[in-house]
Every structure is written in C-alpha cells, then in structure tokens.
Amino acid sequence: MEHNGAYKIVFSGSMGAGKTTAIGVVSDIPPIITDVMNTDTTQHTKATTTVGIDYGEVDLGQGEKLLLFGTPGQERFDFMWEILARRALGIILLVDNSRPDPMADMNRFLDVFAQFSEEGAIVIGIGRTEGHPKPGVEDYHREVEKRKLVLPVFAVDVRRKKDVKLLLNAMLSTLEARER
Ligand SMILES: Nc1nc2c(ncn2[C@@H]2O[C@H](COP(=O)(O)OP(=O)(O)OP(=O)(O)O)[C@@H](O)[C@H]2O)c(=O)[nH]1
Ligand SMILES: [Mg+2]
Structure with missing residues (x-):
C-alpha cells in the first residue's frame, strides 16, 4: 500500500473504552477532539463522548x-x-472489561472489522482490568481462536502512555512481519 511514510491506525471499541484518552496520551501534537457533553448516560456515565473523530500523530x-x-x-x-x-493499516480495538458483556463487545467489533481481523491487522487492548479482572487475557485469546484467528491481546490502562505505546508497537511489529 502507498503511504508516503504516514501510517493510518484506527482506535475503535465501545463507548467509554478509552479511544479519546489513548490518542490524547500518546499524540505528539495537540489531539483534535470532537467530544460533547454526554447525554447517553444509559450506555455510559462519563461526562463527554465523541461525536466525530479523534485525531493525533x-x-x-x-x-x-x-x-x-x-x-x-x-x-x-x-x-x-x-x-x-x-x-487504515490496522485497528486497535479497545475493550472495557467493566461493561456487562465485554466479550460480546469484542466480537461485535471483530465482525465490523472482519477484513482487518482476517489479515491479522487488529491488536486488542483490555481496559479497567484492575477492578474487573474477568474475563482475563487468556479468555479473550480463546474467544479469538474460535474464529480461527490469532490476534495480540493485552491488558492495558490507556491513561498510561507506555500502555498505549505497547499497543502501537504490537501493531507495528504485526505489520512489519506481514510485509516480509
Ligand atoms: N479506572 C480506569 N479507567 C480507565 C481505564 N482506561 C480508561 N479509563 C477511563 O475511562 C474513560 C474513557 O473515556 P474516553 O477516552 O472518552 O472513551 P472513548 O472510548 O473515547 O468514549 P466514546 O468517545 O464516548 O466512545 C476515561 O475517563 C479514562 O480515564 C482503566 O484501565 N481503568
Ligand atoms: Mg471518544
């Protein structure tokens, strides 16, 4: 794929999984944020929610x-x-382990991004594991295997830069391995 040294990576996942937080924490430029006050409090109680896109570099x-x-x-x-x-070259799929059925959330997004998952261009980050350790990383691995796929899965706290870097590095290694 032609990319002129610029590689597009997309953060996706359910409401409140931490997409805006992750991009803000790791971006070298002030991120572009399109959050507004959250009125959808049945889905999530946080103060703001994204209605357009997040962008960072x-x-x-x-x-x-x-x-x-x-x-x-x-x-x-x-x-x-x-x-x-x-x-995009790949998708970083964030899962919020405190949600009622985080495994179903993951499956929902693996379906949406089936083209990426089949190419192995998805890295999965499980958040909020400190208060919600189950399902564990192994459980997610097993669920992914049911799709005859092998995808990297990490427990992360995207408020920490090094955790977001870990996801990005995993994505880059996957992409490099594929190019070879
Ligand atoms: N305790 C805890 N909080 C977390 C963790 N990861 C993210 N958060 C918090 O969860 C919230 C995530 O909010 P956002 O970054 O707005 O989530 P989002 O995925 O962009 O949400 P939408 O744009 O509404 O879909 C923030 O308040 C983070 O500080 C974690 O591992 N543990
Ligand atoms: Mg957001």
Missing part, C-alpha cells in the same frame, strides 16, 4: 509518522466505523 523519526484516528463509540454512530477505517 506520533512521530516515528526519519520522516515516518503514525496518523491516529479514533471512532465514536456510541452505536448510533456505527455507520462511521467502517468509513473511518478506510485505508
């Missing part, structure tokens, strides 16, 4: 950079997920 040096796009999590914006993923 990570400089890799030598003229290369990552362009990070975040999708809105609310189901009413599901039409945007695929649009935002066009021409």
